[in-house]
Amino acid sequence: MTQPLEGVTVLDMTHVLAGPFCTMTLGDLGATVIKVERPQTGDDTRAFPPFKDGKSAYFAAINHGKSSIALDLKSEEDRVIFEKLLTRADVLVENFRPGVMDRLGYGWDTLHKAFPHLIYGAVSGFGHTGPDAKRPAYDMVVQARGGVMSITGEKGRDPVRVGASIGDIVAGMFLAQGLLAALLDRTQTGKGRKVDVAMLDSQLAILEHAIALTTVTGQAPEPSGARHPSITPFETFHASDGLFVIAAGNDKLFEKLCITLNLPLWDDPRFATNAARCENARLLKRLIEAITLDDTRSSWIAKLTAAGIPTGPIQSVDQVLKDPQLIARNMIVDVLDKNGRVTYKAAGNPIKMTDAPDPTTRAPAPDLDGNRGEILRWLDEA
Amino acid sequence: MTQPLEGVTVLDMTHVLAGPFCTMTLGDLGATVIKVERPQTGDDTRAFPPFKDGKSAYFAAINHGKSSIALDLKSEEDRVIFEKLLTRADVLVENFRPGVMDRLGYGWDTLHKAFPHLIYGAVSGFGHTGPDAKRPAYDMVVQARGGVMSITGEKGRDPVRVGASIGDIVAGMFLAQGLLAALLDRTQTGKGRKVDVAMLDSQLAILEHAIALTTVTGQAPEPSGARHPSITPFETFHASDGLFVIAAGNDKLFEKLCITLNLPLWDDPRFATNAARCENARLLKRLIEAITLDDTRSSWIAKLTAAGIPTGPIQSVDQVLKDPQLIARNMIVDVLDKNGRVTYKAAGNPIKMTDAPDPTTRAPAPDLDGNRGEILRWLDEA
Known part of the structure; x- marks a missing residue:
């Protein structure tokens, strides 16, 4: 029994949701995920409610099983460590505003020259190209601009937001798919690629039926409440x-x-x-x-x-967590704390695979910089 | 310039949305996708409105660039062709009700013995295991049962459906991710795996914040209309x-x-x-x-x-299709007909990758059995 991504190392510079969701799904498939966080505060979601025993359930649910090292990329000493990590990593993932990595001296062109094997994944609101590349975005901004809100809600009333953060999550999923395609390609070429996924693009990509309808009929679809627009009942x-x-x-x-x-x-x-x-x-x-x-x-x-x-x-959602089919499928897992006690529930891995374990527990989310010692030792072993 | 999945052959036995969406995204990354359809009718969505020049825009939007061969898997002659295809394919994808492939004599155990290199992907309503495995499902059934509808809509009113078919699409995306992980794994082991993705499981997997909230507070979140539940404004x-x-x-x-x-x-x-x-x-x-x-x-x-x-x-959606940022990102593509004329619009590939072409047109969706001749010749070349 082995996970399919065992042996793949992901350097995870992401925060909040789109990026961390991407690396979580890679981790669930067996990749080693090392979170590189900024000192003092780390990932913003460490401060997001709700909390249990002083720790964010939100952070725990999306960062379980990862390890953490805090690095100040403006300090020479920490840059040395970071570059050692780049040598060992297969994939780097970040979800900064476009331009941030360049200003740190770690833009794609620089990285690709120095670490040609490295695959670079970026997820951002509007992507790394185009007139709006540098604008800030949140889930709801792309749900609105990308069209999905315009078809969600009751006819004759204002549109509503999709309750799940699909603006972030779908983008994180497309990034994961792109990174795996690049890893597969690298087995042939030996070379890394940059994968650039935009939250706005990803919203368009899930509209399929609505786009076909609009281009053929000339009419944009409207929200239809809780019914299918063209099948009854x-x-x-x-x-x-x-x-x-x-x-x-x-x-x-x-x-x-x-x-x-x-x-x-x-x-x-x-x-x-x-x-x-x-x-x-x-x-x-x-x-x-x-x-x-x-x-x-x-x-x-x-x-x-x-x-x-x-x-x-x-x-x-409380009913969902007791659904016998979901329980039978190992879809509701326990996130443990450092003492092995059950602390939170989280979604399991929806990708079920033969010969791969499908555990019903997850290792805890890391403390900020909580794995510095072991990560430095691992780098020295190389 | 090469697509990362060039050289990967996908045998696509899927119909309607979840499966075809999965294989479309693999095709957009360079995989060769051969649709194996049932004679006479083929994929149900060939009959879905809206139509243009007698062809379904819905089918065209999700099946562009694929080829098609019609096979009756109860006929000996066609089974011989199908098994030749299995020898050449890297991946088989299906979205039948669980059990259908077994009854055809092509269940996983049989296939894995005869074609150990083959990766087998299945997407179904509730997955291939658990008490409800054999129940039929549609997008809206899993949106409802999986919890996302309960947090979508206006407070105090009945929940609404997400306008995009995320019940199907998110499952298709997780399957694509699983198949790529299995392809990468196969470069080490030489062996295929079965990947089993359920639409219901996939809905749970995108609820993250809602699960954390529910398990810590004991209270299931409610829909909050078009506002964020805990940030204002x-x-x-x-x-x-x-x-x-x-x-x-x-x-x-x-x-x-x-x-x-x-x-x-x-x-x-x-x-x-x-x-x-x-x-x-x-x-x-x-x-x-x-x-x-x-x-x-x-x-x-x-x-x-x-x-x-x-x-x-x-x-x-009509405004989305004119959005300058999406146009700049090649996210609105033209699906051509067999004469190279622009017929429909579709969503582009949201996975942007260095050294990979990012075309703004797509080859047409195939006619039913429209590529039989060339597929048979390709099989004979082997």
Whole structure:
């Protein structure tokens, strides 16, 4: 049993979310991740609530299993250590504003000359090129500008933000993919590449259907609340004790649904085709909900599942953490503290692989500069 | 100039979105992607609206540059072709319901014995293990069950769906990452692995902050509309002609914002700290909006950007497609037809890499079985 990225060393100069998420997923696949943090404060998220035993749960959840060394890259002594690390690392990842690494004397051109094997990954708000490269960005700025907010929310009301920070996270994921492609390429060429991922670009990349619709129809899609814009019924319904989804994607599933609900509508011209059901979606929702309100969510989900109709609850995060399927898949893991005690829960590794361990615990997130001694010893061994 | 995945061959048995998105991103990085489709109908999305010149824009946007061969895996003759393809492929990807490949006689154990070099990627609703493995799922089912819907929407109203199909897309991205890790691992071991990614698991993996919050406070987070749950002001505001975001993440940025808006509130005890601003968020929003409504969105964005305050418009998809930064980054590409004419727009490759071409056009999506002849000739060359 080995993780696929064992032997890969990642020098992680990132902070907050997009970069640390990227290196966390590489770590979950077996890479050794060394966080290079600024002295005194380190990663900003060390100060983010909520805290447990004085430590940030947010930081712990995204930085478990990494080690940490604090380096002041304006001090000569620390630059020597940093350059030793560059010699040993396969990948350097940073999410500074474009230009910061150049000002430190560690821009891509310089690094590539001195360390030709090194792969350099950068994630930033708008990327390292283009008119807005130097602008600051946050998750919500790119969710808004990139279009996803314009299609999220209720029709006729202001758009809403996606509750998960997909502006950061999707960019971190594309960066991880680019870094792995570069590592694979390096096995042939021996040479590193620079990978430059923008949060804004990444938002565009996940819009697919909306782009096709807009370019063919000339009309930008609008938010459609909790229903699919062009399939009916494919939306949320109230049961007596909570919300759940029914996704009856075609006429056959609709007929099965009608039979299960004892609601003989499949021959009714107002509902016989998907086009007709879309026309009369509000009426259909009321007719279905008049029935679903009479029983519990779990009862309806059991009946619909038995009939082969895609369905599921809308779960709050506390419910998600108790979901038997997610528990069976090792998707809820315990982050330990230095004494091996369980402290926080975090998401497991969604990439399940044969012959790779899939542990349900994670080593703690590092204290700031907490691994300096062992890292320096490791450098001296070389 | 070479793409990092040149020389990698992907046998793509996927349909609809999660799988095809995965193989599209591998194709954009240089992999050769051969779609193996069922005869007569092929990928379901060939029949998805909208159409242009009789072809689905949805299919075109996600399958550009791939080739297609139609194979009936119940026919002996086609099984021979399929097995020749397995000999030549590096990666097989499928997104059937778990069990389908086994029934065809091409489950992982069988394949791994016969083709030990082959990497096998599967993406499904709930994964290949656990009590719900065989249940059907759609994007919205996993968005609902995985928790992201419970934190998306307006407080006090029913949750909404994320407008982009992140249930499918994020799973496809994790699968791509797993496949690349397995390819890299194979350069050491010579052996393939199976990668099993579930759409539900992948939703959990992007919740990070929400999981940390829930496990430490015991309280599941609620949707917070278009504002950040714990930073103020960090939300949308109306200008005279549209919505935009102001993300003033700390006291210093808030002071700059006050100066730019000519709104002397930074010393006001109701707004002097982030905690106080969160308490009085609704009042603050009204005070700011009373000013922002007086001028256009682009004017405010220019002024706030000049002051160093993170800001940006909420753009509809048609506006996104004209965004100068995205155009400068080659993020809006033209999908050509077989005669080289521009037909659709699609998202470009968000993974920008040195020494790799970054074309602004894409070869057309294949006709069903449209590349049979050349694929058979390529197999015979071996």
